[in-house]
Amino acid sequence: MAYDLQLSHVGKVYDNGTPAVIDFNLDVEKGEFIAFLGPSGCGKTTTLRMIAGFESITSGDLLIRGNRVNDLLPEKRPTSMIFQNYALFPHMSVRQNVRFGLEVKQMPAAEADAKVDRILDKLGLSDVAHVRPTRLSGGQRQRIALARSLVVEPDILLLDEPLGALDANLRKSIQNELKLLQRDLGITFVFVTHAQSEALALSDRIVVMNAGRVEQISPPRELYTRPQSLFVARFIGANTLIPGTLRAVEGEVATLDTAFGALAGMRPPGQPAAGAAVSLVLPAEAVDILPGTATEAERAAYGTNLIPCRIERLQLIGHILQIAVRLPNDELVNLEGHADKYGGRLHAGTPGFVAWQPERATVIAN
Numbered sequence: 001m002a003y004d005l006q007l008s009h010v011g012k013v014y015d016n017g018t019p020a021v022i023d024f025n026l027d028v029e030k031g032e033f034i035a036f037l038g039p040s041g042c043g044k045t046t047t048l049r050m051i052a053g054f055e056s057i058t059s060g061d062l063l064i065r066g067n068r069v070n071d072l073l074p075e076k077r078p079t080s081m082i083f084q085n086y087a088l089f090p091h092m093s094v095r096q097n098v099r100f101g102l103e104v105k106q107m108p109a110a111e112a113d114a115k116v117d118r119i120l121d122k123l124g125l126s127d128v129a130h131v132r133p134t135r136l137s138g139g140q141r142q143r144i145a146l147a148r149s150l151v152v153e154p155d156i157l158l159l160d161e162p163l164g165a166l167d168a169n170l171r172k173s174i175q176n177e178l179k180l181l182q183r184d185l186g187i188t189f190v191f192v193t194h195a196q197s198e199a200l201a202l203s204d205r206i207v208v209m210n211a212g213r214v215e216q217i218s219p220p221r222e223l224y225t226r227p228q229s230l231f232v233a234r235f236i237g238a239n240t241l242i243p244g245t246l247r248a249v250e251g252e253v254a255t256l257d258t259a260f261g262a263l264a265g266m267r268p269p270g271q272p273a274a275g276a277a278v279s280l281v282l283p284a285e286a287v288d289i290l291p292g293t294a295t296e297a298e299r300a301a302y303g304t305n306l307i308p309c310r311i312e313r314l315q316l317i318g319h320i321l322q323i324a325v326r327l328p329n330d331e332l333v334n335l336e337g338h339a340d341k342y343g344g345r346l347h348a349g350t351p352g353f354v355a356w357q358p359e360r361a362t363v364i365a366n
């Protein structure tokens, strides 16, 4: 398999001794959309800058299309980078901004003009080609930055929080544009964000980072439904974590002993031994709430995965029922479900059960 981008045991220690990135491994296929996601300071930008060549690599290897590029200058790499503030030249027109990279490459004028025309057209900027970017909106400036990066036809486009400066509505619409553009061009995108909704909406795979290390690399849905560490379970989605000790693993299902009795979920990665400290990760969307009046047969469908609770609050918003329940340990859990599913059987101030099927929850080692 030929990869577009490979990071093999890549590490970065800054001159002041800060270990910003530790043993980073990732193979990216051509045309993939990869997001680096994690809290502030976890090493996302440093990793992106190492790929671009703006930051040196302390250890490991960086390969682009099979060629080691550790020591290659940024302008010699087949990458283009978009910065959060776009770094447009204010004294140049949109067209001049976009054309700049081709001039640096000393491309013949006619060829450069044709390429610039094409990309301005593609991004809907032809009408403002002669305007200075300072007079344009955030969304338009974002598109100019994209045009300027894409006109040089990079193999890999690197984006550092490119939507961070936009308001929520514009962000949504540019997200869609970005995804369509990426599919259309078929080039590899590596995208840094600390907004999980953005990473989940855009990426083929997400790299979750924590304190310089990679926690998990997975497609969005898998990250959501099968977190592999407590950090990921806390960082992504809305999960309730129930601590316990591992009792047994049978096939794909693990049972753990908890303060609420024996509970079951999908087995953890690796081979933790019986008695190991583990947690059950219960995604909000995996939970069914049963009324206290549920029949024996209804309850039996969940095996031992039933925790008595008190239904504290119900609020109907459109056809979505928002439910707050209190567990026996006093923890408040917020859930929501389609109103039809509950058909008026739940009542605030009454007892109920939190219930789930084992395959909808995950057991992970602490």
Ligand SMILES: Nc1ncnc2c1ncn2[C@@H]1O[C@H](COP(=O)(O)OP(=O)(O)OP(=O)(O)O)[C@@H](O)[C@H]1O
Pocket (backbone or CB within 6 Å): 014, 015, 016, 018, 019, 020, 038, 039, 040, 041, 042, 043, 044, 045, 046, 047, 194
């Ligand atoms: N030039 C530098 N010199 C020394 N330390 C640095 C430098 N740049 C970043 N760091 C440190 O390296 C670590 C990783 O920083 P980095 O900017 O890569 O994180 P990030 O995940 O991109 O954060 P953010 O989301 O806030 O941009 C942090 O501890 C940061 O303080």
